[in-house]
Amino acid sequence: MFQAWRNLYSKSDNAKAYSLLSPALFLIILVMLIPMALMLSFSSFTQVSMMEIDFTPTFQRYIDFFEKSLLVSLLIKSVKISFIVTLITLLTAYPVCYYIAFYVKKNKMLWLVLLTLPFWTSYLLRVFSWKIILGTKGVFNSTLLGAGIISEPLTFLMYSEEAVIITLTHAWAAFALLPLYVSLEKIDFSYIEAARDLGLSKFEVFWKVTFPLSLPGVIGAILIIFIPTVGDYVTPALIGGTEGRMLSNMIQAYFGKINNIPLGAASATIMLTTVILITAIVSYTTKRLTQRLS
Amino acid sequence: MNENFIQINGISKHFGNVKAVDDVSFSIKEGEFFSLLGPSGCGKTTLLRLLAGFEYPTNGNLLIDGSDITALPPDKRPTNMVFQNYAIFPHINVEQNIKFGLRKLGLTDDEIKKRVDDVLALVKLEGYEERFSGQLSGGQRQRVALARALVRQPKVLLLDEPLGALDKKLRDEMQLELRTLQKEIGITFVFVTHDQQEAISMSDRVAVMSEGKIQQLSAPNELYKNPENIFVSDFIGETNFLKASTKSKDGDQINVAIEDLGDFKVKNNLNIPENSSDVVCSVRPESMMISRDKSDWDICLEAKINQTSYLGEMTRFYVEVSGINKVITVSSQHFDNQSFENNTCFISISLEDISLLQKK
Numbered sequence: 001m002f003q004a005w006r007n008l009y010s011k012s013d014n015a016k017a018y019s020l021l022s023p024a025l026f027l028i029i030l031v032m033l034i035p036m037a038l039m040l041s042f043s044s045f046t047q048v049s050m051m052e053i054d055f056t057p058t059f060q061r062y063i064d065f066f067e068k069s070l071l072v073s074l075l076i077k078s079v080k081i082s083f084i085v086t087l088i089t090l091l092t093a094y095p096v097c098y099y100i101a102f103y104v105k106k107n108k109m110l111w112l113v114l115l116t117l118p119f120w121t122s123y124l125l126r127v128f129s130w131k132i133i134l135g136t137k138g139v140f141n142s143t144l145l146g147a148g149i150i151s152e153p154l155t156f157l158m159y160s161e162e163a164v165i166i167t168l169t170h171a172w173a174a175f176a177l178l179p180l181y182v183s184l185e186k187i188d189f190s191y192i193e194a195a196r197d198l199g200l201s202k203f204e205v206f207w208k209v210t211f212p213l214s215l216p217g218v219i220g221a222i223l224i225i226f227i228p229t230v231g232d233y234v235t236p237a238l239i240g241g242t243e244g245r246m247l248s249n250m251i252q253a254y255f256g257k258i259n260n261i262p263l264g265a266a267s268a269t270i271m272l273t274t275v276i277l278i279t280a281i282v283s284y285t286t287k288r289l290t291q292r293l294s
Numbered sequence: 295m296n297e298n299f300i301q302i303n304g305i306s307k308h309f310g311n312v313k314a315v316d317d318v319s320f321s322i323k324e325g326e327f328f329s330l331l332g333p334s335g336c337g338k339t340t341l342l343r344l345l346a347g348f349e350y351p352t353n354g355n356l357l358i359d360g361s362d363i364t365a366l367p368p369d370k371r372p373t374n375m376v377f378q379n380y381a382i383f384p385h386i387n388v389e390q391n392i393k394f395g396l397r398k399l400g401l402t403d404d405e406i407k408k409r410v411d412d413v414l415a416l417v418k419l420e421g422y423e424e425r426f427s428g429q430l431s432g433g434q435r436q437r438v439a440l441a442r443a444l445v446r447q448p449k450v451l452l453l454d455e456p457l458g459a460l461d462k463k464l465r466d467e468m469q470l471e472l473r474t475l476q477k478e479i480g481i482t483f484v485f486v487t488h489d490q491q492e493a494i495s496m497s498d499r500v501a502v503m504s505e506g507k508i509q510q511l512s513a514p515n516e517l518y519k520n521p522e523n524i525f526v527s528d529f530i531g532e533t534n535f536l537k538a539s540t541k542s543k544d545g546d547q548i549n550v551a552i553e554d555l556g557d558f559k560v561k562n563n564l565n566i567p568e569n570s571s572d573v574v575c576s577v578r579p580e581s582m583m584i585s586r587d588k589s590d591w592d593i594c595l596e597a598k599i600n601q602t603s604y605l606g607e608m609t610r611f612y613v614e615v616s617g618i619n620k621v622i623t624v625s626s627q628h629f630d631n632q633s634f635e636n637n638t639c640f641i642s643i644s645l646e647d648i649s650l651l652q653k654k
Contacts (some may be wrong), residue, residue: 198395
């Protein structure tokens with residue numbers, strides 16, 4: 001019996017592949033699929049009272065979501081904040097990666113390590129340090145006050161959308177650096193020389209050759225930043241205040257103090273769907289853009 | 295025809311302490327197939343890149359068709375390049391690659407279409423317009439690179455070892471094709487290669503480079519028959535070097551004592567001075583004769599065959615001449631290793647075939 005299994009195993013590549021994957025598959029089923037299924041099923045229930053849930057399946061929670069203008073506006077705000085964070089990160093990380101990939105000759109690794117050095121501390125600590133920098137009596141305000149540039153502390157710095165955007169941008173920048181750097185580093189310099197040879201100026205070469213060839217890295221960076229920041233709730237909770245609140249903070253509240261688990265689950269599902277849709281649109285349009293550019 | 299179509303005047307290019315190109319001056323004729331030949335690191339690619347505008351010279355200036363291009367960026371030069379790795383843009387197809395360099399020339403759509411169609415026919419790539427670089431073979435990629443450069447109708451086409459990545463058979467075909475193409479369109483070609491056979495078979499003239507300098511610039515047959523120094527003699531084809539010293543001159547000729555062989559009178563094309571011990575005699579393997587019996591040639595030596603290698607069209611013999619502790623290479627089309635008893639043979643040399651060269 002054992003021998004038969006062994007023969008089957010050694011002959012089948014699929015069996016080998018699955019057995020190598022099995023620990024990961026097991027983990028994914030345990031921590032992803034099951035919670036996901038639970039979330040989906042909870043979103044179809046009804047919270048009757050504090051302790052009581054009606055398990056009759058219904059779509060009413062999704063209708064509830066879109067009837068509550070607060071939730072819809074929070075969803076839009078979450079997407080907007082993420083979008084701005086992604087854009088700023090790309091605009092700042094791309095030139096840096098371009099510089100390292102094409103102009104740094106020696107010790108490229110050292111540059112990358114130094115750039116990612118701040119990210120060796122915990123995410124939470126970094127968020128707190130922004131609180132210290134941006135606060136009413138923070139580094140920023142006391143410097144400006146001390147220098148006599150302002151007479152009162154700038155209050156919009158803290159507990160605002162801007163504060164959330166600044167903190168999230170800084171917190172996720174490192175994750176954009178790596179895919180961008182890898183895709184730029186991979187570009188053979190002879191493509192750039194060939195384009196110059198064919199009569200294009202440096203500026204045109206960037207838009208016709210370098211940028212299209214680095215698009216895989218750009219897409220990677222967009223997704224890596226956009227997906228986690230849409231759902232981030234630590235930063236808005238700590239330094240967003242009421243102004244900088246995002247949908248994820250509301251979802252947390254539904255599962256916690258508001259105690260409406262079905263509506264929370266429905267909100268989370270809607271958010272997940274939104275992220276998936278946006279991801280699909282980004283991938284599709286960038287692919288289109290590549291063809292358009294060339 | 296312009297004799298000084300491309301003028302290279304005292305060009306040097308230094309990278310730190312390395313003199314990649316060291317005070318080089320020469321001219322290339324209009325419509326010429328010109329090759330830069332040399333071992334890797336000799337400066338030939340740097341010189342080509344200086345012509346293309348990817349590097350700027352430390353000293354000297356460059357002129358094409360009478361105008362100074364020394365300070366012009368690559369996009370403003372009347373040159374186009376075929377890259378060693380072809381550099382076909384991977385994100386666009388063959389047709390878009392070929393059109394890539396046309397957008398800045400201010401042509402109408404009809405003119406663009408005509409040029410693309412013509413060049414595709416020229417390099418025999420009709421029907422491949424929609425393909426991407428990844429879907430092409432090495433030879434096809436090479437043709438696309440050629441078409442992309444030629445479609446701009448440059449005054450000078452620069453080719454950086456374009457055949458290096460192809461297999462032998464395809465390389466031989468492409469050599470012939472490139473040569474025919476160049477004669478057909480009449481554009482000046484500057485071709486960089488480390489393959490001496492390639493340079494010799496394709497070019498009108500060849501510049502042999504070593505250590506950033508031109509060692510010899512002449513027609514291929516001159517290069518082979520009358521090398522001007524030991525480097526060229528050794529680099530082009532195969533040869534045997536025999537130690538020698540010069541004695542008295544006799545008109546165009548000079549008396550030399552070849553070590554272990556005796557005194558002879560040979561031609562002195564390079565005007566080597568009398569009584570110099572820093573000279574060598576170079577004899578090509580195929581200019582010698584190998585035979586079973588003694589011959590009446592100027593020099594005839596009894597020898598023993600050490601080693602043979604069969605090359606198809608000829609056999610190469612490595613023979614040890616009796617009394618001299620030196621292995622000489624001889625090639626023959628008529629004999630093979632079964633032709634000789636006891637490995638004994640005679641090798642004959644005509645004094646005509648001896649080139650006298652000076653050591654550095």
